Amino acid sequence: MGEQTPRYHRIADELRHLIDTGELEPGQQLPTEHQLMAQYDASRNTIRLALRRLTDEGLVVAGQGRGSFVRKKHPAAIWDWSVLESRSRHNSTHSNGDQWATVVAESGRKPRQEVNVSIRRPPTEVAEQLGLDPETALTVVRERVRYVDQEPYALADSYFPEELVRGTPLMLPEDVSAPGGVLASSGLIQEHYQDEITVRMPTRTESEKLGLPAGTPVAVHRRTGYDKDGRALRVMITVLPGDRHIIRYDVPAE
Amino acid sequence: MGEQTPRYHRIADELRHLIDTGELEPGQQLPTEHQLMAQYDASRNTIRLALRRLTDEGLVVAGQGRGSFVRKKHPAAIWDWSVLESRSRHNSTHSNGDQWATVVAESGRKPRQEVNVSIRRPPTEVAEQLGLDPETALTVVRERVRYVDQEPYALADSYFPEELVRGTPLMLPEDVSAPGGVLASSGLIQEHYQDEITVRMPTRTESEKLGLPAGTPVAVHRRTGYDKDGRALRVMITVLPGDRHIIRYDVPAE
DNA sequence: CCCATCAGGTTGTTGGAACAAGTCCAACTG
DNA sequence: CAGTTGGACTTGTTCCAACAACCTGATGGG
Structure with a gap:
């Protein structure tokens, strides 16, 4: 099962792609961790790693109790x-x-x-x-x-x-x-x-x-x-x- | 057990302090995750979260199989x-x-x-x-x-x-x-x-x-x-x- | 009708376990 | 002696589980 790229990398890549193409719009809520677990058949840890990747890139913000959202770029x-x-x-x-x-x-x-x-x-x-x-x-x-x-x-x-x-x-x-x-x-x-x-x-x-x-x-x-x-x-x-x-x-x- | 600040925050803070004060010098290897687990009596997950915090701040670099090291600032x-x-x-x-x-x-x-x-x-x-x-x-x-x-x-x-x-x-x-x-x-x-x-x-x-x-x-x-x-x-x-x-x-x- | 409370949903934190993959060095082999 | 192998060690990935903290909307009482 030695995939060359880790699972959470690929999950992050897919989500990033959705954001880049605008399928997930700025301000919009991402699927919840639970939904993503089902969608990708992965554990919560793996999902959270993928999400963390996106937040580290500044593409997503998450709020406890609220959900995760596509970050809207500030009017700089x-x-x-x-x-x-x-x-x-x-x-x-x-x-x-x-x-x-x-x-x-x-x-x-x-x-x-x-x-x-x-x-x-x-x-x-x-x-x-x-x-x-x-x-x-x-x-x-x-x-x-x-x-x-x-x-x-x-x-x-x-x-x-x-x-x-x-x-x-x-x-x-x-x-x-x-x-x-x-x-x-x-x-x-x-x-x-x-x-x-x-x-x-x-x-x-x-x-x-x-x-x-x-x-x-x-x-x-x-x-x-x-x-x-x-x-x-x-x-x-x-x-x-x-x-x-x-x-x-x-x-x-x- | 409801500590106000999470454990991995405080562990990261302590390690960061060691780096800031120079007790851990640039290029030097940090304690291994195992050692930190014993030192702080925490699970590996918690230790890894603390370490990740430091790498995200650009203070530490880790290499699979090598260890974690204090990042040496490039001669800019x-x-x-x-x-x-x-x-x-x-x-x-x-x-x-x-x-x-x-x-x-x-x-x-x-x-x-x-x-x-x-x-x-x-x-x-x-x-x-x-x-x-x-x-x-x-x-x-x-x-x-x-x-x-x-x-x-x-x-x-x-x-x-x-x-x-x-x-x-x-x-x-x-x-x-x-x-x-x-x-x-x-x-x-x-x-x-x-x-x-x-x-x-x-x-x-x-x-x-x-x-x-x-x-x-x-x-x-x-x-x-x-x-x-x-x-x-x-x-x-x-x-x-x-x-x-x-x-x-x-x-x-x- | 308004407001407080509560229940359910969501992310955050922490523990535990197992295997994968890479590094390093010592021991062994040719 | 040179090169290889192997084992110990280290970080990376993935799973599972439970509770905490926080938010939101619905419910119900005043």
Whole structure:
């Protein structure tokens, strides 16, 4: 009986095919595990393995007591960090700090953020980016959880070298409309950014804060702002659930 | 016995903690399932659920007959599609088509690609980006599988409107050093790009082509090139395994 | 009529068992 | 000594069983 491919693989493949071809529409309920057991003459374990496969691929969501459903793709929000945009705001030193709230509000949805400010030693990775000594350096950390229409949307943590922002409004746990502007008022002008985007599975805490269903990876967007001398002024790390975001850049070619 | 959090959650948490704190180092073998069964006095099912949790998070890889190991993070390759780079190549109309091979070779590693060229109707998504009729439009499709040192690295599919490239070398299934240049020789100059990055779990075929271990998401980088009249000349879709890539942009702020 | 309760259905968790398939190394054979 | 074989070990697949947690809709009481 040594089939080359396991049974639950093939069951998953058949179900996936039904989803891909649209025979099972987004939002529609899949057959129950019991029904699938009968349909494929397999044990519940095998059925559950097949279903787990689909949920891990992000095609299906299951809810205890409710059933399993074809996942409907979120209308992905466009996260435009393009060059052109930052250019169009002439001489703008606005960081994306909270022009975010503005942009969301303009699109008719309701932004909300929880802000938490603390002073502490940054992760070594961040310390390196800021050119600080990982052992001794202190940073002001602004941790934000962003919601749109009460739905968790992204995590955004900003790190500033402590000596640069001591005594500024950045250290207050309130929305700051333009952290970049605050930096600028201290003569600290972000002249260029370096963005690095990586992809991974969420940690457990990220998963909880963002309410992510299984099989949802995240993009980590790390923006480091430099002044004209090449000194790093801040690092912002944004964790974006993969099912809710498109990151967009407009790039002039020449 | 109604514990609030399931047993396999807590077992996974403990193991994850060992990994996070470095008590279990990257590459090191975890205790076998049997040992864990004894250690936690749990059934094999429960242990396997805990382990699966970790593999799904990308922290652990398991091999049949070998054991389970802490996953060692790949030395991530930096995928620099920054503005500055494309600017520094004065008047360059090079797309990233195969300056890729050059860049890889310069870093002392060995690039290889399998190229497959065909003419067919593009996915509706691509047709829209190119401003073509999804029902009738034809595109020249260049599908590449890229390897570095024999390891699969990325999938890169380019779509050109068929009428734009008819009769050009782009239709030959060979490496083309500068598809952008080829376009240019027909008077088609890409004047600006729009990049869109999304994150998702790989499809099964992507998983196979790229040899991805479980728990590895991918970034999808879609670059659309436009001429100065805003006409879309091509779409390149690159699938980048999350464990092997950092996408980088340098962005001037003003 | 409205609301609380309850029964039935559904997925989640945990235990147990057996065999399959792959890996690794030691012992054996030629 | 080289190559093969075999056995022990490990993860992979599949079955069965029972209970827990949760949701939904129907039932019945106020």
